[in-house]
Amino acid sequence: MQAIILAAGEGSRMRPLTAxxxxxxxxxxxxxxxxxxxxxxxxxxxxxxxxxxxxxxxAVRSYFGDGSSLGLKIEY
Structure with missing residues (x-):
């Protein structure tokens, strides 16, 4: 099964945590x-x-890569 996760957005209301x-x-x-x-x-x-x-x-791409470390496939 495929899942699509919306993970975009600056998070401006969470600054300075999201700077x-x-x-x-x-x-x-x-x-x-x-x-x-x-x-x-x-x-x-x-x-x-x-x-x-x-x-x-x-930052997201370098942390999760292709998803193999989590046992699934991740595409961007």
Whole structure:
């Protein structure tokens, strides 16, 4: 199953926390918020994730890569 996650946006209302990283990369319980969402999608049966990224997308891409470390495929 494929899941599409909207992970774009500057997070201007969360400044200064988002001055150098996207809001989806803010840590929650020791890992980026987006990782929690991806893991929930995987638990629901997703094996392929499409991330729609924008602001500071390089931070998201460098952290998650192709998704193999999480046991699924991630495309951007």
């Amino acid at each position: 150098s990283r996207p809001k989806v990369m803010l840590p929650v319980a020791g890992r980026p918020f987006l990782e929690h969402i991806i893991l929930r999608a995987r638990a629901a049966g997703a094996d392929r994730i499409v991330l729609v990224v924008g602001y500071c997308s390089d």
